[in-house]
Amino acid sequence: RKEVEQDPGPFNVPEGATVAFNCTYSNSASQSFFWYRQDCRKEPKLLMSVYSSGNEDGRFTAQLNRASQYISLLIRDSKLSDSATYLCGNAGAGGYNKLIFGAGTRLAVHP
Amino acid sequence: DGGITQSPKYLFRKEGQNVTLSCEQNLNHDAMYWYRQDPGQGLRLIYYSQIVNDFQKGDIAEGYSVSREKKESFPLTVTSAQKNPTAFYLCASSPKRGDPQYFGAGTRLSVL
Numbered sequence: 001r002k003e004v005e006q007d008p009g010p011f012n013v014p015e016g017a018t019v020a021f022n023c024t025y026s027n028s029a030s031q032s033f034f035w036y037r038q039d040c041r042k043e044p045k046l047l048m049s050v051y052s053s054g055n056e057d058g059r060f061t062a063q064l065n066r067a068s069q070y071i072s073l074l075i076r077d078s079k080l081s082d083s084a085t086y087l088c089g090n091a092g093a094g095g096y097n098k099l100i101f102g103a104g105t106r107l108a109v110h111p
Numbered sequence: 112d113g114g115i116t117q118s119p120k121y122l123f124r125k126e127g128q129n130v131t132l133s134c135e136q137n138l139n140h141d142a143m144y145w146y147r148q149d150p151g152q153g154l155r156l157i158y159y160s161q162i163v164n165d166f167q168k169g170d171i172a173e174g175y176s177v178s179r180e181k182k183e184s185f186p187l188t189v190t191s192a193q194k195n196p197t198a199f200y201l202c203a204s205s206p207k208r209g210d211p212q213y214f215g216a217g218t219r220l221s222v223l
Contacts, residue, residue, distance in 0.1 A: 004153075032209045043201055043214040044154070087153065091209060098169075099144075099212055103153035 003027060006088060006102035013109055017078045021105045023088030024070040032091040033071045035062055037084045038104065044087055047073075078109045114138065117202050117215035123223050124189065124196060132187045132218045134202035141207060143185040147171060148199040157200075160185055189220065197221050 005024045013019045025033075033050035048055050050062040050071050061074040071090070075082055085104040115136045124130045136143065142161050146154040156169030160179040174193025179185050185204075189196045199219055203212040 008151075032211075034211045041199075043217050046211050046213065049211060089212075098156065098159065101154040103151070 002102075003100045004088060004090060004102040006086075006105045008103060009106040009108075011105065011107045013078050013107070015078055015080060015109055015111055017109075018074065018076045019078055019107065020072055020074045021086055021088075021107075022070050022072050023102050023105075024068075025088075025090050025100070026069070027090070027100075028066075028069060030090040033062075033064055034089045034099070035060075035071070035073050036087040036089060036101075038087055039084050044101075047086070075107075078107075080109050080111065083107055083109045115202060115204055115213060115215035117200075117218050119218060120216065122218055122220045124220060125223050127191045129188055129190050130220070132189070132200055132202075132220070134185045134187065134215060135183055136185075136202075136204045136215075137183060138204055138206075138213070139182070140204035140213075141182070142205045142212075143179070144203045144205075144212060145169075145175070145177065145185070145187045146201045146203065148201060154201065157187065 003026050035047040036044035037047045038044040050064050055062045059076045063072045085106045087101050087104045089099040089101045091099050118133045144159045145157040155171050157175050158177040160166035166177050166179050176188045201217045202215040205212040
């Protein structure tokens with residue numbers, strides 16, 4: 001089993017739709033969780049950190065479920081500009097901040 | 112502007128050649144990382160460094176080497192021992208353990 005797993009997609013949704021992605025992780029000692037957005041042929045950019053209490057930033061909401069070992073990202077009112085690959089990452093409890101990334105979920109928002 | 116600068120943006124390597132990718136940050140971050148990304152795949156850790164003059168192998172270090180002589184700089188050398196070097200190379204940095212990592216714009220390496 002991979003340490004971090006994501007559904008590769010693509011998720012094809014119309015503008016205005018609500019879409020959700022999950023990301024499962026195998027290391028129960030993981031301490032930090034993040035969602036990144038990566039556009040085609042570009043670097044990943046931090047979208048948001050995921051806290052135990054959840055995190056909301058505008059149309060984006062991230063949740064952490066420790067019992068089931070997954071994090072989620074909800075995007076409301078999808079825009080064409082949301083089309084990208086979304087990577088999740090989590091860092092363990094070791095002596096350094098080693099982030100383990102999933103392979104990403106591709107989102108395509110169409111008119 | 113504060114950030115992470117990678118150069119060059121594109122790089123071509125001949126057979127048997129060593130090439131060095133540059134990564135500089137002015138964010139005053141202690142930790143720096145090198146990742147490799149192949150098409151349709153996630154990021155794989157090559158090397159990381161938590162402090163100056165110290166670095167550790169990641170998951171795919173074979174055929175690569177690094178140095179960390181200055182806090183701001185973490186260059187990656189792709190040696191001739193790396194038989195499949197074509198990939199997108201990303202450098203990242205983070206302030207401290209538990210913080211998110213921030214990425215440079217990447218270097219695309221191809222073999223001639």
